[in-house]
Every structure is written in C-alpha cells, then in structure tokens.
Amino acid sequence: MEKRIKEAVRYLGYGRNAADETTLALIGDAFADLERIAAPKSVCRIFDMEQTEDGRIIVGNMEIKSTSLSRNLKGCVKVVLFGATLGAGTDRLIMRASVADMAKAVIIQACAAAFLEEYCDEEQIRIGSELEKQGLYLRPRFSPGYGDFDIGYQEPLMRMLDCAKSIGLTLTDSFMMTPTKSVTALIGASPVKERCPIAGCEACGKTDCEYRR
Numbered sequence: 001m002e003k004r005i006k007e008a009v010r011y012l013g014y015g016r017n018a019a020d021e022t023t024l025a026l027i028g029d030a031f032a033d034l035e036r037i038a039a040p041k042s043v044c045r046i047f048d049m050e051q052t053e054d055g056r057i058i059v060g061n062m063e064i065k066s067t068s069l070s071r072n073l074k075g076c077v078k079v080v081l082f083g084a085t086l087g088a089g090t091d092r093l094i095m096r097a098s099v100a101d102m103a104k105a106v107i108i109q110a111c112a113a114a115f116l117e118e119y120c121d122e123e124q125i126r127i128g129s130e131l132e133k134q135g136l137y138l139r140p141r142f143s144p145g146y147g148d149f150d151i152g153y154q155e156p157l158m159r160m161l162d163c164a165k166s167i168g169l170t171l172t173d174s175f176m177m178t179p180t181k182s183v184t185a186l187i188g189a190s191p192v193k194e195r196c197p198i199a200g201c202e203a204c205g206k207t208d209c210e211y212r213r
C-alpha cells in the first residue's frame with residue numbers, strides 16, 4: 001500500500017487493523033481531490049545556532065527554552081527554520097465536505113495531514129541534500145507543541161520566516177494556523193552524519209541515540 005494511504009489510515013485511527021474497501025475508496029477520492037486543489041508552498045531559512053550552558057537555544061533573535069529540543073539539537077551548528085502549507089483551497093475543500101458529509105470530511109482531514117507530511121518530507125530531503133554539500137546533516141523536524149517545545153514559539157518562528165508574505169500563512173490570537181493544514185518546524189543541522197530517517201525518531205531503530213526527541 002502506498003505510504004500516504006497507510007498514513008491516512010493511521011490518522012483515521014485504524015491502528016494495525018485494515019481499513020474496509022469503502023474507506024479505502026474514499027481515501028483514494030480524497031487524495032485525487034487534494035492533488036487537484038492543494039497548493040503546497042514552503043519556506044525555509046538557515047540560521048547559526050548556539051546552546052548555552054544553562055539550557056537556552058539561541059537562533060537569531062529567538063531564545064528557546066526546551067529540554068526535548070535541546071537534546072535533539074545537541075551538536076548542531078545550524079538550524080533550518082521551516083514552514084509549509086497546503087493553502088486555503090484545502091481548508092475550503094474540508095469545509096464544503098463537513099457541510100455535506102461529515103464522514104467524508106474526516107477522511108479528507110486525515111488525507112490532507114498525510115499529504116502535508118509527504119510534502120514536508122520531500123522539501124526536507126531537498127534541503128538536506130543542499131546542506132550535505134556543506135558537510136551538514138539534518139536531524140528530524142521538530143515542531144512547536146512537540147515535547148516541551150511550547151506551541152507559543154510558532155509566532156517568532158513564523159515571524160522569522162515572514163510566513164504571511166512568503167507562503168500566505170498566518171496565526172490567530174489562539175495560535176491556530178490559517179490555513180489550518182500547515183506546519184512550522186525547526187530542523188537541526190550537524191556536522192556529524194547521523195543518517196536520521198525522514199520519518200523521524202519514532203521510526204528510527206537507533207534506540208540508544210542521545211539526540212532522540
């Protein structure tokens with residue numbers, strides 16, 4: 001089964017159980033709609049980074065306090081700030097479906113999440129191969145809200161990426177991203193070749209890794 005379909009099935013909460021034929025057909029339709037309607041865009045900027053002895057991470061004017069991110073960025077010399085969105089059309093697709101057929105809307109939501117993840121992976125591979133030419137290797141993506149990396153860091157991250165202008169991504173007062181199918185993240189770059197799999201630490205067999213998030 002295609003990776004994106006597997007991911008959508010997982011987001012729908014099937015766990016290890018197989019999805020039924022009707023659900024699989026709806027997933028196929030949802031991906032076809034997304035291929036037509038989604039307008040993925042991304043932006044990235046590379047900064048030098050520094051970790052202080054008292055546990056702060058300094059990236060440009062941003063100062064981050066997070067134990068889990070600190071561990072993941074240990075040994076990194078640069079960090080990629082990354083933002084991506086599927087665009088407003090995807091939100092409208094989900095909205096229209098939720099008025100007409102809630103079950104269909106739930107499936108489109110799951111497929112859009114998988115679609116966005118797939119797009120981010122492709123972009124990360126592209127950024128990673130550029131950085132490899134400089135002898136730097138990417139760690140997994142780390143988004144605000146993960147571990148103890150506060151969701152509030154979305155705001156400075158998006159400001160540093162000028163997300164509103166570059167990819168049309170903004171933040172509401174309650175830290176909701178608009179369009180909703182969007183992601184911001186930090187990606188550490190280290191001179192040590194860890195060969196982190198694109199799927200991140202959860203999919204990595206290196207259980208004793210000191211950078212595991």
Ligand code: SF4
Binds near residue numbers: 196200206
């Ligand atoms: S656990 Fe694997 S994916 Fe995570 S930082 Fe270590 S090597 Fe990279």
